[in-house]
Amino acid sequence: MKENITVIPRHGDSFKDKLFLPAIYDGVKVTFKHLFNNVTDINAVDTLEYPEEQPRDITERYRGLHRLTHRSDDSIACVACFMCSTACPSNCIFIEAIERDDEKDEKMPKSFFIDTLECVFCGYCVEACPCDAIRMDTGIFSLTGNSREDFVMDKEQLLSHKGAFGEENSCARD
């Protein structure tokens, strides 16, 4: 048993430690250095002046607001397969399908709603989609509205969002 016991040395028994003042002096030195540097150059403070200054650290992997992608001829890429709404853990994707008439695929969504108040921005819908039709690469991180209805995105709104990182069209449908 004895060899399993680790004795942790106790600090604070020396005269210098008991005096407190040297430690306080050291502490004040640190805080004063920060204060002095920041007072003499306020712009060195690495604080984002939001909203005048927008975040600079949104990467391609950031899950922002959703968008529906287009094909190269600007028609909708979604084939209304319901994969995304099935995968969605918060059941907030509402799709109604109709037959497609432009000979590209059999189906397309008549209406496509995402209730962003329910959405947890998990990205499962993006993973589930076989057609690369839904993406979260808009870089939009703040959504405001005056009523609950404002937060329910319809098909037109989702199609109007632009990708923020160069890839505009669906990579799986052309």
Next chain:
Amino acid sequence: MSTLSIVIAIVSFVLGALLALLTIPVLVWLERRIASLVQDRLGPNRTNVFGFRLGGVVQSFADVVKLLLKEEYYPSHIKTGRWLFMLAPVITFSAALLAFMAIPFADTILVDGEALRVQALPIDYGVFWYLAIGAIGVLGVIFGGWLSHNKYALLGAARAGSMVISYELPLGLSILSFIITYNTIDFNAMVQWQSGTFFGFLPAWGILVQPLASIILIVALFAETNRNPFTVAEGESEIVAGFMTEHTAMKFAMYFMGEYVAMNTASAVIITMIFGGYQIPWVSTEMMLQNFSTFAIALMVSVPVIVFLLIKWMRKNNTVRPTVSTDGGRNFETKVLSIALISMTVLIEVILLYLMFFADSALANSITVMLFQIVVFVVKLMLFNIFFILIRWTVPRFRYDQVQHLGWVYLLPLSLLNLFITAIIVVGVT
């Protein structure tokens, strides 16, 4: 009593009230800005009146409006002692405010052979006044906590009581050492004593003459003002807001402001007793009055330098990074403030020139010296307040039994020892 002496008495009273009351918003702002700058944040810097944000100090006035308009909530479970519950914050606040009134802002001024004190209350027993009135403040804390009928508030009040017995004795004994050294209980006479020199070259400031008593005084006053590292009467993590848990709106604001007034008063007492008060080192009031033209020239050189540095600092720091889309009128504000500062400097220069060459009135000279001393006092006061705030953001809190231990086991014997040594030396010298 001449008219002028009445004017000076009124002016010093108003000045005392203003210095105590107007510093509250400034101190609240300083606290928040310094806290954030120490932690590499920006702090409140947006509230403005017509684009004038003055570094964010306008925020405090917005806060005052908010506190005034808050709902006055009265806890229904408090059945007895309601009037004392309401009165408690007022006790704390007014005790701190009254204690400040005995502080001299400048040396006594001679008007028609009459020596007038430049302090809000012209009394010559300032130290006793401070000790007597300052100690009442904690009664408000204890009453407020006790009558809240709330376990957190009661615990806070009990802790405040335990604080009093830990720091009052060392505080009194260290002040006694100063009284023996300076041989007076008058704050103004203490400052005059400190304008001399010590060992021939050191300024005879209390901190150099009585280092141990000075440290004990500073520690005890930190405890008296209930500031970090001695904030035991309140503690978010243990007893919510402590004694003021049940106090709302202006009742809370009274406690809150009382804390800042107490801090301001403590700073004033500390600089008056151990940092030479309104004096600048090595220079006494008589020296300034006798060599008035030298003093005026020194002032005329140093004021533009200070203003120049201030404007330079403002031009560099009242800006935003280039990545920020708008500077929110900071550029305009800098320009207006620069013009105001420069015209003020010119005015001061003109007045000083006039005093030096054309007017030959001793009274005008002594009023100039008085104004200068008031400015020195305010600058020192603010510097020490900044030190108070810096300590708060540096040192973690003590447990309240640790404070008692510190007070009784270390500070009390040390201050007694210091008292004995002081007494022996003073008796030996005289």
